[in-house]
Amino acid sequence: MSNETPSFDAFKLNRQLLEAITAAGYKAPTPIQQKAIPLALAGHDVLGIAQTGTGKTAAYILPLLMKVKYAQGMHPKALILAPTRELAMQIEEVAIQMAENTDLRIVCLYGGLGPKTQIELIEAGVDIIISTTGRFLDLYKKGKIFTKEIKTMILDEADKMMDMGFMPQIRNILEIIPVKRQNLLFSATFSDRVEKLASEFLEFPERVEVTPSATTAETIAQVKYLVPNIRTKINLLGELLKQEEIARAIVFTRSRKNAEEVYAYLKNRVEGEVRVIHANKGQNTRINSIDDFKSGDVRLLVATDVASRGLDVTLVSHVINFDVPLIYEDYVHRIGRTGRAEHEGKAITFVNPAEAYHFQRIEELIRMEVPELEIPAQVDVPETPFAERQAYARELDHLMQRDNPDYKGAFHDKKERKKPNLFKEKAKEEKKRGNKNSKAKTNRNQLKTKHQKNKGK
Known part of the structure; x- marks a missing residue:
């Protein structure tokens, strides 16, 4: 292939797809599209490694639509599996956009909603199913999905599927679809578990890697703040939202509890609409919040990692990691929500003393040291409560002991005290008393003997 960037015309796609590509505003294929589309069109199994925001959804949707071409029969010809409903919905959006000029x-199948409407759509006839693993298996067991005509299977975000424990479900699905098929697997990172899945799932795959595994996009400026406690995190967040030119931002937290607390703090203190999404929120609430965020009606979206994938919003100016993710690859996916489609973005991460360990591992994963910024002088930095300091110390001990079983920990007394043996202690006391009694008895006998001698004289 020449150094000149090819157009989509070079892939010999049909007129309907080329018109949809133009209508969607795609000007030239991205690197992952340049490499993956010709291989997929040629019928190869493909292993694609690329970070989020690089156009990999279109890299498999376009050749799939070219292969299926038009509606035929009642049963699906292709299956696309995604780890979360948000990502499944995002794939559906791209697929419908690209298939606009076809029949x-x-x-799209996912949980959180009753299956009735989804079953009705399947029974009306379907060519391509996009689904989470759980909902697909549920409807298959109900006898609503027939798999014998599936000729293409695609796994998206395979690394996330491994992290979420979906391997058994994937294996179950592989057992009920035809063995003779084309397979495509896409992932932002290439861990040992993904490699094992690829060896089971793909046959003589063509590997496409546009950047080294777990590389972050060059369009994202990354910075970190070392923050002593959660109260300072809250104060820093409020200050940055005043200072930074934040048009649209996602604030990621590790837990639902933190998400709700951050939301409660922000909703009455910042300009613009604020929403929160996490696993406890109803499906309709989450969908509405994401749609409003995409449309620009919501300025700030507070979210757990449920939203780190499947959120394709072009103009997200900032991603703020209020908490450092414990699954290190999730850092790549989180910050991949900004800097998309060649727009510039900024990723800001707050790192407390215990999270410093995790963030160092993340820097090793992405092969770069993230620049550190000083906390602005006007930010109130309260003293860390004793209980919070103890919690950080215990967590660090746990992490260090996991890496080094011989590590004794901050709470370990170097002169290790043995627990007293009560039986031995009692024996010692009795022996001590016995010695005292024996000595006293000896002294009495000596005095008695001496007295008798004197009396005899």
Whole structure:
């Protein structure tokens, strides 16, 4: 291939797809599209490694639509599996956009909603199913999905599927679809578990890697703040939202509890609409919040990692990691929500003393040291409560002991005290008393003997 960037015309796609590509505003294929589309069109199994925001969804959707071409029969010809409903919905959006000029029937299946409507869509006839693993298996067991005509299977975000423990479900699905098929697997990172899945799932795959595994996009400026406690995190967040030119931002937290607390703090203190999404929120609430965020009606979205994938919003100016993710690859996915489609973005991470350990591992993963910024002088930095300091110390001990079983920990007394043996202690006391009694008895006998001698004289 020449150094000149090819156009989509070079892939010999049909007129309907080329018109949809133009209508969507795609000007030239991205690197992952340049490499993956020709291989997929040629019928190869493909292993694609690329970070989020690089156009990998279109890299498999376009050749799939070219292969299926038009509606035929009642049963699916292709299956796309995604780890989360948000990502499944995002894939559906791209698929429908690219298939606009065709009569292809695309159905998206996911949990959180009753299956009745989804079953009705399947029974009306379907060509391509986009689904989470759990909902697909549920409807298959109900006898609503027939798999014998599936000729293409695609796994998106395979690394996240491994992290979420979906391997058994994937194996179950592989057992009920035809062995003779084309397979495509896409992932932002290439861990040992993904490599094992690829060896089971793909046959003589063509590997496409546009950047080294777990590389962050060059369009994202990354910075970190070392923050002593959670109260300072809250104060720093409030100050940055005043200082930074934040048009649209996502604030990621590690837990639902933190998400709700951050939301409660922000909703009455910052300009613009604020929403929160996490696993405890109803499906409709989450969908509405994401749609409003995409449309620009919501300025700030507070979210757990449930939203770190499947959120394709072009103009997200900032991603703020209020908490450092414990699954290190999730850092790549989180910050991949900004800097998309060649727009510039900024990723800011707050790192407390215990999280410093995790963030160092993240820097090793992404092969770069993230620049550190000083906390602005106007930010109130309260003293860390004793209980919070103890919690950080215990967590660090746990992490260090996990890496080094011989590590004794901050709470370990170097002169290790043995627990007293009560039986031995009692014996010692008795022996001591016995010695005292024996000595006293000896002294009495000596005095008695001496007295008798004197009396005899």
